[in-house]
Amino acid sequence: MAQPKASASPEPILNTERHIKYYLRCLKTFLPSAYISNDSNRMLLAFLTLTGLDVLDALNSKTTPEERQSYIDWVYHCQVPSGGFRGFSGTDFGASNRTPENEAWDPANVPATFFALVNLLVLGDDLARVKRVECLRWLPKLQRDDGSFGEVLGPGEEIEGNSDLRYCCCAAGIRFILRGRSGMGVEEVEDIDVPRFISFIQACQSYDGGMAESPYREAHSGHTYCAVGSLEFLRRASVDTRPVQLLSPGSLQFETLVAWLASRQTNDLGEEDDEDEDEGEDDDEGSAETNNDDAAHQPTIDRDIGTLRLSTDAILSLPKIASIPSDTITCAGFNGRCNKLADTCYSFWNGATLAVGVSGNLVFVSKTSAHSISQMLNRSSVIDDVRNRRYLLEKTQHLVGGFGKVPGDTPGKAKQKRSLRRRIDMLTQARSPPLMFWPGLAGLPRRDWPRSRRSCTGHYRACRAAPGIIAVA
Amino acid sequence: MAEGKYANDPEWESITPIQLDDGSDSGAMPLASIAYPSEYLEATSYLRAVMAANEMSERALRLTEDVISLNPAHYTVWIYRAKILFALEKDLLEELEWLNGVSLKYLKNYQIWHHRQVLMASKAHFPTIPTKELDFLMEMFAQDSKNYHVWTYRHWLIRHFKLWDLPRELEDVESLIKADVRNNSAWNHRYMLRFGPREDAPAAGMANAGSALSTADEKGVLTVVDEDLVDFELEFAKAQIVRAPENRSPWWYARGVLRAAGRGVGEWEGFAGKFVDTHSGDVRSSHAVEWLADVYASGEGVKAVEMFTLLKEKYDPIRKNYWDYRIQQVVV
Numbered sequence: 001m002a003q004p005k006a007s008a009s010p011e012p013i014l015n016t017e018r019h020i021k022y023y024l025r026c027l028k029t030f031l032p033s034a035y036i037s038n039d040s041n042r043m044l045l046a047f048l049t050l051t052g053l054d055v056l057d058a059l060n061s062k063t064t065p066e067e068r069q070s071y072i073d074w075v076y077h078c079q080v081p082s083g084g085f086r087g088f089s090g091t092d093f094g095a096s097n098r099t100p101e102n103e104a105w106d107p108a109n110v111p112a113t114f115f116a117l118v119n120l121l122v123l124g125d126d127l128a129r130v131k132r133v134e135c136l137r138w139l140p141k142l143q144r145d146d147g148s149f150g151e152v153l154g155p156g157e158e159i160e161g162n163s164d165l166r167y168c169c170c171a172a173g174i175r176f177i178l179r180g181r182s183g184m185g186v187e188e189v190e191d192i193d194v195p196r197f198i199s200f201i202q203a204c205q206s207y208d209g210g211m212a213e214s215p216y217r218e219a220h221s222g223h224t225y226c227a228v229g230s231l232e233f234l235r236r237a238s239v240d241t242r243p244v245q246l247l248s249p250g251s252l253q254f255e256t257l258v259a260w261l262a263s264r265q266t267n268d269l270g271e272e273d274d275e276d277e278d279e280g281e282d283d284d285e286g287s288a289e290t291n292n293d294d295a296a297h298q299p300t301i302d303r304d305i306g307t308l309r310l311s312t313d314a315i316l317s318l319p320k321i322a323s324i325p326s327d328t329i330t331c332a333g334f335n336g337r338c339n340k341l342a343d344t345c346y347s348f349w350n351g352a353t354l355a356v357g358v359s360g361n362l363v364f365v366s367k368t369s370a371h372s373i374s375q376m377l378n379r380s381s382v383i384d385d386v387r388n389r390r391y392l393l394e395k396t397q398h399l400v401g402g403f404g405k406v407p408g409d410t411p412g413k414a415k416q417k418r419s420l421r422r423r424i425d426m427l428t429q430a431r432s433p434p435l436m437f438w439p440g441l442a443g444l445p446r447r448d449w450p451r452s453r454r455s456c457t458g459h460y461r462a463c464r465a466a467p468g469i470i471a472v473a
Numbered sequence: 474m475a476e477g478k479y480a481n482d483p484e485w486e487s488i489t490p491i492q493l494d495d496g497s498d499s500g501a502m503p504l505a506s507i508a509y510p511s512e513y514l515e516a517t518s519y520l521r522a523v524m525a526a527n528e529m530s531e532r533a534l535r536l537t538e539d540v541i542s543l544n545p546a547h548y549t550v551w552i553y554r555a556k557i558l559f560a561l562e563k564d565l566l567e568e569l570e571w572l573n574g575v576s577l578k579y580l581k582n583y584q585i586w587h588h589r590q591v592l593m594a595s596k597a598h599f600p601t602i603p604t605k606e607l608d609f610l611m612e613m614f615a616q617d618s619k620n621y622h623v624w625t626y627r628h629w630l631i632r633h634f635k636l637w638d639l640p641r642e643l644e645d646v647e648s649l650i651k652a653d654v655r656n657n658s659a660w661n662h663r664y665m666l667r668f669g670p671r672e673d674a675p676a677a678g679m680a681n682a683g684s685a686l687s688t689a690d691e692k693g694v695l696t697v698v699d700e701d702l703v704d705f706e707l708e709f710a711k712a713q714i715v716r717a718p719e720n721r722s723p724w725w726y727a728r729g730v731l732r733a734a735g736r737g738v739g740e741w742e743g744f745a746g747k748f749v750d751t752h753s754g755d756v757r758s759s760h761a762v763e764w765l766a767d768v769y770a771s772g773e774g775v776k777a778v779e780m781f782t783l784l785k786e787k788y789d790p791i792r793k794n795y796w797d798y799r800i801q802q803v804v805v
Contacts, residue, residue: 070502077496207729
């Protein structure tokens with residue numbers, strides 16, 4: 001638990017220059033060899049790097065038009081002849097070797113296609129070389145009977161990959177970018193099944209209000225973002241604005257979702273627990289500490305539990321909980337699931353899902369843009385943005401740029417050194433992200449962010465995450 | 474590339490590797506370039522060559538293992554490997570054994586679990602669940618009892634082999650809850666076992682959750698309710714709440730159970746009330762305060778505001794803004 005008084009420390013600041021340096025290093029130098037386990041996610045890594053610089057307002061000032069054109073050319077290099085994009089150039093065995101028999105081993109990939117399109121837009125491309133019709137023909141083939149989307153088409157056009165809201169959100173994003181509201185020029189191309197899609201998304205809401213990867217799975221903030229993001233993409237691409245229950249204030253779905261998101265904020269930062277966590281593959285957040293109130297009050301659980309009757313005495317003998325003075329809590333981040341520790345990335349996933357409407361030019365609609373109001377759930381006021389901001393800037397912002405996933409060690413020379421080393425490990429070690437990180441493009445205006453520090457800048461204005469790293473503008 | 478273990482291996486002599494084309498030759502500037510180690514470049518160049526030839530062979534199978542050990546997130550190498558396994562009619566139990574080791578090494582990898590599911594989905598090979606399968610999953614949970622991929626796979630197993638009433642299934646969940654009453658993944662799995670749909674429909678979600686025709690009140694409500702089961706589950710939740718009253722998981726589990734049964738939160742007013750003494754101000758669970766607030770919110774606005782204010786000012790100050798939001802919604 002955080003002890004220091006909030007008023008004692010000065011206002012934390014975002015070290016913009018260092019974050020820009022960090023991203024430029026990612027952009028212009030080789031990623032370390034250990035990143036080969038993320039080789040197939042290169043389009044995603046590119047997305048994190050480019051949008052990281054973009055959100056820091058540095059992409060255009062720190063790269064030349066020629067460089068940006070060469071990056072655009074690489075993205076197009078990853079376009080497959082039959083439409084859509086690969087996640088990396090590693091599956092490409094060359095146009096002359098490609099046949100109908102082997103092309104399944106070099107497929108277009110749903111998340112990679114979404115990231116590629118956004119990369120092109122962020123780099124200022126006009127999408128003229130995108131195989132738009134082919135890509136839109138490919139997309140419905142990825143949709144299953146239950147309405148969900150897969151990741152790639154395998155041999156025999158089998159849909160590969162789980163039913164998973166991440167693929168759904170990317171598919172909705174592709175559709176929004178390439179079809180838009182009017183579908184002009186692609187009227188003849190078969191669309192995805194939108195009602196079944198919406199039905200699948202709403203079926204992913206868990207009994208506790210959050211959204212899970214698929215129906216009846218455990219609610220998870222990353223998937224929650226994807227659910228709301230999917231619906232947001234659909235809403236924007238549609239002239240038919242019939243409200244979906246999940247997005248309708250006052251509905252049970254909407255209000256329990258907001259409650260679930262608000263309950264993700266926590267001051268259980270795991271600061272004492274994470275000392276030895278710098279090894280291994282543990283790129284997911286740890287478990288929240290088990291309180292010591294368990295042992296003393298453990299009733300016998302057995303097959304007769306149905307007849308167990310708890311007396312009032314059993315409850316009255318429990319300890320009273322102490323009132324928590326507000327000024328004893330300095331920082332509060334977010335977890336991604338019930339009873340887990342805070343982790344930097346979830347400040348984004350939860351915050352962006354709740355994002356408030358902001359007017360401005362959106363990334364995708366800057367050219368077509370009749371409506372440019374960003375809106376996810378429009379409930380960001382329910383979270384504690386001040387404490388979250390302190391968590392990000394004081395606890396996880398890193399000296400060399402970027403953000404760590406959990407707080408570092410407290411001062412002390414040997415410790416500090418180890419902490420630094422560990423943070424650098426986070427930058428350099430290949431860690432496949434527990435979820436694919438991508439910023440809330442559905443909720444993020446590209447320009448005209450509020451300049452006010454007072455607004456919830458710590459959340460939606462910004463997180464751009466690389467595996468284990470996040471930047472906040 | 475003349476050096477390297479494949480280039481020097483007579484078994485691979487017949488293959489002309491396909492080198493990586495990262496676009497630099499055509500003037501593109503590669504993004505997210507990685508300093509590839511030479512063994513990775515070599516192995517993947519042979520992988521592209523055998524894939525281009527659609528080769529289904531023992532050597533190709535070994536090559537996939539090599540590439541997987543370097544990059545377990547490679548999304549086509551797994552699909553290719555599965556195809557070879559079926560084409561060569563390999564022993565899939567052996568494959569599962571190998572996969573166990575890989576799974577324990579790369580705990581957070583998604584492709585590994587999907588591959589396992591692809592194999593297990595073969596009715597010809599696995600008409601019933603292999604005996605050691607659930608043991609292995611418990612071994613995984615011993616490493617990380619909240620591993621999302623493993624729970625997803627276990628959920629799939631239940632539906633695929635129709636294991637809802639397998640005694641072992643509930644026993645495993647109970648032992649995990651007993652070991653850590655805050656394991657929300659285990660609570661969620663229990664809910665699926667008890668209240669999840671059992672028909673074959675792949676999209677079987679929360680009852681009425683996705684239908685445009687159902688009203689908000691119908692969401693999550695089952696059409697057929699086993700009241701004994703509901704009562705049993707509510708008592709189970711109560712016992713777990715007493716173990717750790719500030720643990721959110723069983724409180725929300727109980728809400729889900731009541732909703733599935735079409736019974737409201739009001740039914741637990743008495744139970745929640747035991748944790749909150751409004752006269753002395755003694756509170757033994759902040760979740761009980763929230764529960765009471767929800768009970769009072771429909772009809773007794775003043776009392777609801779009183780509860781929300783307790784949370785806001787004393788027991789849950791991080792969520793002050795949320796409690797204010799709730800207070801604004803209450804009709805006093």
